[in-house]
Amino acid sequence: MSTFEIRYLLFSGYTSMLSIKDIVPAALNNITTQFILLDKGKVATEGQSKTCLALVADESAAVHFQFWGEECDLFKPGDIIRLTNGIFSYNRNHLLLRAGKRGSIEKVGEFTMTYVETPNISEMRWVPDANNSKKILLLGILEPFKKQR
Amino acid sequence: MASKLLQLAPHEAENHLELSLRQAFQLLEPKLRPPFPLKILTSDECPDLTRAILYGALTETHLAKTHIKHLHATVSDGYVLFVNLLARIVNELYDKLAETAKTQVLWAAGEMVDVSAVGFSGLLVSLLRQIVGGDFGSGNLWLCFEMVSLFLGKWDCLLEEDPLILTSALYNFLRLLADHCRATVDSRLDALKRLEIEFCVKMLREQFGLCLKFGRDLIRLLQDLVHVPEFRAIWRDLVSNPREFGVAGFLDVAQIYSMRTSSRYFSLRLTPEAETQLRFMLTHVKFGNQKRHQTWFASKFFCSPERETLIVDIVRFICCAHYPPREIIHSNTIPRWAVIGWLLKSCRKNYVEANAKLALFYDWLFFDERVDKVKNIEPALSLMVHSIPHYIELTHALLEFLFLLVDNYDMEQKDMIANRVSSSFTLLINQGLSRNLENLTSGEIIPPPLKEKLRCFLSDTRVGTAQEIQPSKTLGHLIPMEVGTALPEEHLTDV
Numbered sequence: 333m334s335t336f337e338i339r340y341l342l343f344s345g346y347t348s349m350l351s352i353k354d355i356v357p358a359a360l361n362n363i364t365t366q367f368i369l370l371d372k373g374k375v376a377t378e379g380q381s382k383t384c385l386a387l388v389a390d391e392s393a394a395v396h397f398q399f400w401g402e403e404c405d406l407f408k409p410g411d412i413i414r415l416t417n418g419i420f421s422y423n424r425n426h427l428l429l430r431a432g433k434r435g436s437i438e439k440v441g442e443f444t445m446t447y448v449e450t451p452n453i454s455e456m457r458w459v460p461d462a463n464n465s466k467k468i469l470l471l472g473i474l475e476p477f478k479k480q481r
Numbered sequence: 482m483a484s485k486l487l488q489l490a491p492h493e494a495e496n497h498l499e500l501s502l503r504q505a506f507q508l509l510e511p512k513l514r515p516p517f518p519l520k521i522l523t524s525d526e527c528p529d530l531t532r533a534i535l536y537g538a539l540t541e542t543h544l545a546k547t548h549i550k551h552l553h554a555t556v557s558d559g560y561v562l563f564v565n566l567l568a569r570i571v572n573e574l575y576d577k578l579a580e581t582a583k584t585q586v587l588w589a590a591g592e593m594v595d596v597s598a599v600g601f602s603g604l605l606v607s608l609l610r611q612i613v614g615g616d617f618g619s620g621n622l623w624l625c626f627e628m629v630s631l632f633l634g635k636w637d638c639l640l641e642e643d644p645l646i647l648t649s650a651l652y653n654f655l656r657l658l659a660d661h662c663r664a665t666v667d668s669r670l671d672a673l674k675r676l677e678i679e680f681c682v683k684m685l686r687e688q689f690g691l692c693l694k695f696g697r698d699l700i701r702l703l704q705d706l707v708h709v710p711e712f713r714a715i716w717r718d719l720v721s722n723p724r725e726f727g728v729a730g731f732l733d734v735a736q737i738y739s740m741r742t743s744s745r746y747f748s749l750r751l752t753p754e755a756e757t758q759l760r761f762m763l764t765h766v767k768f769g770n771q772k773r774h775q776t777w778f779a780s781k782f783f784c785s786p787e788r789e790t791l792i793v794d795i796v797r798f799i800c801c802a803h804y805p806p807r808e809i810i811h812s813n814t815i816p817r818w819a820v821i822g823w824l825l826k827s828c829r830k831n832y833v834e835a836n837a838k839l840a841l842f843y844d845w846l847f848f849d850e851r852v853d854k855v856k857n858i859e860p861a862l863s864l865m866v867h868s869i870p871h872y873i874e875l876t877h878a879l880l881e882f883l884f885l886l887v888d889n890y891d892m893e894q895k896d897m898i899a900n901r902v903s904s905s906f907t908l909l910i911n912q913g914l915s916r917n918l919e920n921l922t923s924g925e926i927i928p929p930p931l932k933e934k935l936r937c938f939l940s941d942t943r944v945g946t947a948q949e950i951q952p953s954k955t956l957g958h959l960i961p962m963e964v965g966t967a968l969p970e971e972h973l974t975d976v
Binding site: 370410444 | 490491492493494757758761765766767770773774776777778781
C-alpha cells in the first residue's frame with residue numbers, strides 16, 4: 333500500500349461507526365454509521381424540497397431514513413451508504429434518521445452487506461428521563477407503521 | 482492538464498485506489514516531465530513513481546507515450562506493480578472510468594504485452610471479464626472488438642509467452658460469439674463477429690492441441706455455434722477427420738469428454754462484481770432472507786432479456802467454481818441448489834433455460850471418479866430432491882431433461898453416457914448427499930415413466946472405474962445435440 337492509501341485508511345478508522353441499534357434520538361448531528369438501503373418509498377414534497385422515506389438497515393437493526401432533494405433519485409435499493417454527522421430525531425411524530433443540514437451521505441458500495449429488519453429503531457418509543465432532562469429512555473416498541481408506498 | 486480518471490456520480494464516495502494514484506501524480510508531477518532525472522530511485526520511491534506514471538498515462542493522452550518511455554527507463558520489477566495496479570483498476574473501477582481513460586487502459590495493456598510484462602496475462606483476463614455477453618451497447622461492443630483485435634494482433638507474442646491465455650480468450654470468444662449470433666441483425670456486430678470467428682477458427686485449426694487443454698466444455702461451447710458455416714466445417718472435421726487437427730493421439734472427438742474443464746475458465750464470463758456478489762450470497766445470506774439480494778442481483782445483471790444469457794455461465798460457475806466450506810454448508814446460509822433453482826426460474830427464454838440445464842448436468846454425462854469432483858454434480862441432485870413437494874414441476878422437468886440428454890446428446894456414446902449418469906447418482910447416494918432420494922422413487926410424486934427410468938439408473942450401480950470411452954467406429958453420425966439452440970432463422974425473431 334502506498335503512503336497515501338495508509339493515511340486514508342487510518343483516517344476512516346478515527347471516526348467511530350455506530351451500529352444502528354445503538355443510535356438514540358437527539359438534537360445533535362453526530363451520527364456516523366453505515367447501512368444498506370432496503371426499500372424506497374414514494375417521493376413527496378416538504379416545503380420546497382423533495383423527500384423520500386426509506387427503510388435502511390445493518391446487521392444490528394433497521395431504521396427509517398429520510399432522503400432529501402437530489403438524494404431521492406440518486407440512491408437505489410442495494411446501495412451501501414455511509415452517513416456522516418447525521419441526525420436521528422422526530423419529524424412530525426415520525427422518528428427518522430437523516431443527513432440534515434450538517435451531515436452528508438455517500439454511496440460506498442453495493443450488495444455486500446447482511447441486515448436485519450427487526451428491531452426497527454424508528455418504531456421504538458422514547459420518553460425523557462425524569463432525573464436528567466437531557467437523556468431519554470427507551471420505553472417500548474410501537475406497532476410498526478403502515479408505510480406509505 | 483490531466484483529465485479525470487473516473488466519472489463518479491455525485492453521490493458516490495471517493496475511491497481510495499484512484500485517490501492514491503492521483504495523489505502520487507500530483508506530488509511527483511514535476512518529475513514526470515523530461516528531462517528525466519537520471520539518479521537511481523530507492524525502493525521506496527519506485528512504487529510512488531509507478532503510480533504517478535500510471536495515472537499520467539491514463540489521463541494525459543497526449544503525453545502517454547512519454548510516460549510509458551519513462552516507465553521503461555525506470556522499471557526494476559518487471560512491471561509487476563504497474564500491471565497489478567492496472568488490473569486492479571480494471572477489476573474494481575472499469576465501469577466508472579472516463580471514456581478516454583478506457584482507451585488508454587487498452588493501449589497500456591497492449592504495451593505491457595509487447596514488453597512481456599510480468600502478470601500481463603492476469604491483466605488480459607481482467608479485461609476479458611469486463612466484456613458482458615448480452616450487452617449490445619456500443620461501449621461493451623467496443624471493448625470486445627479491441628480485445629479480439631489485440632489477441633489477433635499480438636498472436637505470435639502471446640503464443641510464445643503464455644499460450645494458456647489464448648485458451649482463456651478462446652473460451653471467451655466462443656461464448657460471446659454464440660450470444661452475438663443470437664442478436665437481431667445489427668451491422669455493428671458483423672465486423673465484430675467476423676473477427677471473433679477469425680480468432681476462434683485460427684485457434685482451432687492451428688493450435689488444436691492447446692484448445693484441447695480446456696476440456697469437455699469446448700464441445701459444449703462449439704455446439705452453440707454449429708449453425709455458423711466455419712464451425713460447421715470444423716465439426717465435420719472433428720467427427721469425420723480428427724487427424725486433420727494434427728494432434729498426436731487425438732483420434733476421436735469423444736476423447737474430449739473425458740477431460741474435465743478447469744474451474745478457472747468458469748469465472749471468465751462473470752465480471753468480478755458479479756462473482757463477488759454471488760460468492761457473498763452463497764457465504765453470508767441466510768436461507769429465507771435471500772429475496773432482496775436476489776432482486777438486486779437480477780435487476781443489475783439480467784436487466785434486459787438479452788443479458789439473461791449470463792445465467793448459463795453463472796450455473797456452471799456455481800457448480801464447478803464455488804465450493805462452500807463445511808461450516809457454511811451446515812449453517813443457515815442459502816445453499817447452491819437454491820440459488821440455481823432461483824436462476825432457472827428467472828429464465829424467460831427457452832434456449833437460455835435449456836442451456837442452463839445443460840450447464841447444470843454437463844459433468845453428470847461424463848463423470849469419471851478419477852478426474853471429476855462430486856461437488857460439481859451435487860447441486861443438481863440436491864435441487865431435484867429439495868424441490869419436492871413444493872416445486873415438484875421443477876423436479877419433473879429436470880429429470881425429463883436429464884433423460885433426454887442421455888438419449889440424445891451423443892447417439893454414438895449413448896451407453897457410456899447412461900453409465901456415467903448412473904454412477905453420478907450412485908456416488909451421490911453413497912456420499913449420503915441425498916437421503917431424501919426415496920421421495921423420488923417411491924410414492925406418487927413423479928409420473929410412472931420417469932420413475933421407471935430413474936429406477937433403471939439407480940439400480941445400474943457401477944461404482945468404480947468408469948468405462949473407457951469407445952471410439953466411434955462409424956463416421957459422420959455424431960450429431961451434436963442442439964439443445965435449446967435455435968436454428969438460424971429463429972435468431973431473427975427470438976430476441
